[in-house]
Amino acid sequence: MVFNSSQGKFNWKIEKCTGEDKSRMQELLERTMYIDEPLTSTLDDVSKGLYKNETAILDILDQGHSFKAITPEGRIVGAAINLACPFSYETYEPFQEVVDFLAHVSRETKLNSHGLLDLYNLGVDPDFRRQGMAKALAQATLDHAQRTGFTGLKVCATSHYTTAVCRSIGLQVIYTLAYEDYRSKDGRPVFTPPPPHTHLQVLLKRFSEESISKM
Ligand SMILES: CC(C)(COP(=O)(O)OP(=O)(O)OC[C@H]1O[C@@H](n2cnc3c(N)ncnc32)[C@H](O)[C@@H]1OP(=O)(O)O)[C@@H](O)C(=O)NCCC(=O)NCCS
16 A cells, blocks of 8 residues: 655655665654654663664564655655564563563453554654644555454554554544553662653554455
């Protein structure tokens, strides 16, 4: 699926990712996810450095379920990095407190994820935000999941904005956790992202048998 936008200040389109996008994707992650994604934004510089050396997330592109937003010059300015469930957070997250947190959320959500596609990582270049790019990437992901036989789409939204994006394309919140309520043994909140990112939400859309076969 290709979606062209000239509604914003910049021109961009959505395309499927390939394994050849890895180095340009790494540059985007360093301009977005490793700076202001709510969980990583709370880490110190040493811990953030662990993410910058992490390449496992780029291997997700080889699965063929991810999408990028690119400019006419070929610059990647947004991405939805998607992977088939089930998977282990340990494979993709270098920081143990993040692994523990996301594993806790998975357990508490009590969801059988077999057959679902997970929108694992949604990021937009700061210069291209508020143009509907994240929504277009999420919609492309949803259409792809339905077309290729997944039974639904799941998103673990650490950002308030991702929750808004996913709700706008029909996902429903199935689990909520206030960051304030996830505490270490000494009683302190482990993650304290800036407002409005006060809660993590898990969102889901299941496809009916009928809608999968119609695509
Ligand atoms: C979250 C993120 C991907 C959103 O990208 P985006 O392209 O700006 O989002 P969209 O333009 O598609 O916005 C869709 C909706 O999200 C909400 N939203 C997004 N950014 C917002 C902001 N800065 N303030 C308020 N609402 C916002 C709005 O409801 C918006 O709809 P509207 O513009 O019609 O009001 C982007 O802010 C980002 O990359 N953040 C850093 C990485 C991150 O946190 N990723 C998500 C991890 S779960």
